[in-house]
Structures are given as structure tokens and as C-alpha cells.
Amino acid sequence: MNWSDVEIFLAIVREGTLGGAARRLGLTQPTMGRRLKAFEATLGQMLFQRTPDGFVLTDEGTAILVHAERMEEEALALRRALVGQERQLEGALRLSSSDWFGAHMLSPVLAEFSLQHPKVLVELVTDSRLLNLSRREADLVFRIAPFTEPDVISRKLIHIEYGLYAADGSEHPNLGDGAGARLVTMDEAFGGMPDVAWLKRALPKADVAMRSNNREVQATLCARGAGLAVLPRPLGDTVAGIERVDIGEAPPGRDTWVGYHRDLKRLARLRALLDLVIERLVN
Amino acid sequence: MNWSDVEIFLAIVREGTLGGAARRLGLTQPTMGRRLKAFEATLGQMLFQRTPDGFVLTDEGTAILVHAERMEEEALALRRALVGQERQLEGALRLSSSDWFGAHMLSPVLAEFSLQHPKVLVELVTDSRLLNLSRREADLVFRIAPFTEPDVISRKLIHIEYGLYAADGSEHPNLGDGAGARLVTMDEAFGGMPDVAWLKRALPKADVAMRSNNREVQATLCARGAGLAVLPRPLGDTVAGIERVDIGEAPPGRDTWVGYHRDLKRLARLRALLDLVIERLVN
């Protein structure tokens, strides 16, 4: 049995097509077909049913899936074990945060860190989807919710105040009413966020004018007069063309958390960056 | 990272040399060297120290060893999961037992089974070393001690009586003495066996003439006049040229156990053979 074929098996399970699996692994579709055929031959079992809409697992394929996934777990852990041992202050560091947090909170710290440790290549990915620390899609993740994944070391970073903002000189709404006002809010997928709920309660009669999952975009929309927006104060207070509106009650603030995988605990460059971040943001 | 390289890494760890690892995997020494070099390159770490007496793990190699072993565990479990699902009464079955048990107890049953299920290829390995059920070095193991390994299903099969045997017509010793008698016993490595201890106590003044780890050999030596031997009665009672000696106290008997891996519980051919064995030996 060729262990590499297990990796291919997993890719096909997840993508459902040979082409998709090939793209995921950086190989080609004919290769995937051949490797799968060879794998099935050595096992003496058909692992997938070839259906019009892709490859779906047979009972036999389902039976081995859990083992294949555990093999992958260990393969990933193996790589982490090595990375975690690196003691030199060089190499790559991959961070993840929300857009505005990266731009307004992290950027200054990262610039300073980059000067201090020129051999460390820092990569900041601002993406709303959650990157997987176990797969090492990121080494260090900043987010506004605590971490629940196992094997992740996390700590609360700072409390972020939020504020209601409007374009400079525009009319201010009244708490509990908001008739005639227009709102810029988070994307529908983020409807559960506290500030969205607060808006609904504080300005129940206001209409939603636009949505975006990007706080920067919301701020810009707000400045151009599209409507009122709830923004993190570190962002809102620095954007030109908008001013904070006090309607007697502030939107709820949020805690920011930072987390990394336990296996990277001894990674010197990660430690150094985290120390600087805490130094600059917490103290 | 090529998952197959992990398998090669493990082989080199266990053999200590490239050549040995190559033989184990059915590859060649240059291939092992090149694959290892490539593996170390992709990980960016040296995994082995090249010493005069072989390849020994570095700290980094030690760090990933546990993960590599767990990957192997899952690879083996993956194969078992498929084999364990086979419902047809065909394929191979690998058994393991002690020599005399295989020859005198199992052979008749296996012959009958082979006639009943001609498409099942039964392979009986009589080997004193313990085969590993997890690695599927054997599907079904008979032994005289309970199973302690995890994930092994076992049951007590039969109680085997032992007896003291001597060549036909030779002199019989006295309990508690044995002066002048010569003994044929188990190999030194098996010194802890109950029958060896019993001999020491029952015939303290007798000398050990010969040793063997093979009960058949012991029986033959006994028949040729080399000395007294403690043998399982199913063996001793059927060997020509020896007779059982009653010195007033019989050597201790032993329980025989049979075990197989949990993953093979639903393997039809294994179930069929085990049922027949129980039918013929227990009832």
C-alpha cells in the first residue's frame, strides 16, 4: 500500500471530483484517476461509486475514511512538531485577523516587528472565514470570539469599544426610534453579531441601506453618506469624513482573542511577535 | 510532504541501516538514501545522525517518531477495516500456534476445514515468537497465555494436561529425588514455564541433559533415550517409543487461548474456522 494514495483518497472524498482533488493537491486529473485506480486495486475494494455528479464513497470507502483522516491528523502533527522546534528568528509567520483589525491595530505592530526581525517573513491574511490552526492554515489567529478548538492556546487580548458613526454634519437619530435613518450593517451571514442586534433595538425604525462583511467598506460607505454604521472605535475614530454619534447609549464592545496551536508554543519567532503584540496593544 | 516517505523513515529507524530498511520494504539501498534525503529536505531538518554504526535519530527525528508511528497504526487499521468486512468464504487465513499444538491439535481440524471451504487458503505458522495481531502478522493466534494486547478478542479454548514421559522400558525416578535421571527441558529462554519449575521441584537431583524450544524435538529426544521430558499429553500419548511415568504427582496443566483482532470480528472465513475449532476441540 502506498501511503501517498491515502492523501489522494482524502482529496477525492472532499472534492467529489478528480479535477477538484487534483487542483487541491497540485496534481492533474489523469493522475488522480490513475492513483485512485491503483489504490483500489491494491486494497482489492472499490472505494467510490462513479455517479453522474461525482465520486461518492462506497461502504468500504466509508469504512476506511476515519483511518485516512487520522493518518492526515498525524501527518499534520508531524510537520507541526518540527516547526515548533525552530529556535531561530527567521522563517515565515502566517497571521489571520479581520480586515479592520489587521489594518488599524496590527499593521503598526507588524511594521515594527518586521524592522526588528528582518529575517522573519510575516504574512497577514484578512479573511472572515475561520482558518484552521491544526492544518496550519495560519500560525496565529486574531478573532472576536474565544477559541474552542482543542490543542489551541489562546488568551484575551484587548477589549474593543464600538461606536455609532455618521457622515460629518449629517442628522443624528434618536435612541429607540431612528425613523428616516439609513443603516450600513454587516453581511447577512453575520446577523448574529451583537452590534447588529443593538442597532435593531436602538434604532428600530431605521432602514438597512447596505450591507458588507467588511468594516472598512462600511466606514467608507458611511463617509459617503450611505447611512449610519456601527464601527470599532479604533477604526471609526481614524476614518476621515465620519463622526461618532452619541445617542445616549453606546453599542456593546467586544473582546479580541488571539490563539495559536500548542505545538507551536516553542516557535521563537511566534513568541517574539506575540510578545510585541501584547506589549503594544495590551499595555 | 510525501506520506510514503514516512514509511521509509520508520523502516530506517527500526533497522538502523539503509540496506536493512530497503530489504524490509522490498526496495533498494540507493532508493532509501535518496528518499530519506528528499524527506529531510522537504522538512528542512536532519532526521538522522550518520554514525559509524548506522543511522540514529536526531532530536528532530525523535520528535516526529511518535507521529510517524501513529500514522502507521492508522495505515494498518485501514487495511484491517477492509479485510474485516469481507463476507465471502474465500481468501487467506494466517494462523499461529506452537509447534506441537499445530501438529497434533489443529492439523486435523484444519484438514477438515480445508475440505469444507476449498477457496480459503489456510496458512499455519508455528513459531515461538509472538506474532502481532495489530500488524496482521497473523489473523488467529493460539497460545498458552491470556491475551493482554488491546483490541484483541480472545477466549479460553481448552485445558491441556501435561505428563512426565520416559523412553519405553526405562527406569522410573522417584518424586522428590531424581538422582541419576537425565532431563530434556525447554529452552533456557522459557525457563519461567510452570512445567520447568515443576521438574525442578519434583526431581531436584536430576541433571538437564538437553534443551529445546520444540516439544516435538523433546519428545523425539525422549524416545531415543536422552532423558525424561514433560510433554503435553495430546502429544506425549501419541508419540511412539515413550510412555507416561506416574511418580505420584502430575505436572501442572495449562490453558490454551485463542485470540484475533477486533477489526476481524466480521470476517466470515475467520468466524467459520473458529467455530469449527471450538466445535472439535472444546466440545
Place this chain on the structure above:
DNA sequence: CGAACGCCAAACGAAAATGCATGGATATCG
């Protein structure tokens, strides 16, 4: 209803991995 796009399978040539043979270094044994 035709064009375009996705999928997979098969054929072919290029690239990579493998095995074989060799050489050098070191330990073992007669």
C-alpha cells in the same frame, strides 16, 4: 437549440524515480 463548460477516460511523450553496478570506507574474522 446550439455553444460552452464541466466532468472522466485514453494515448503519447517527457520527466522522475528506481534498480543495478561500482567504488571507497570501515569493521570482522581467520
Place this chain on the structure above:
DNA sequence: CGATATCCATGCATTTTCGTTTGGCGTTCG
């Protein structure tokens, strides 16, 4: 001390694997 065995590294021929390309099929969209 020479002969032998075992080990690893290297060069070369061969096999295997891979990527590219092509063709066939079904679905989707204009």
C-alpha cells in the same frame, strides 16, 4: 595482516510515473 563482509554514495540504464492533449459525454446557459 590480508580476505571478507557490510555499509553508504555515485553514475548510468531502465522502468515507472506524470503532464499534456485529445475525445466523448452530460449539463447549463444564452
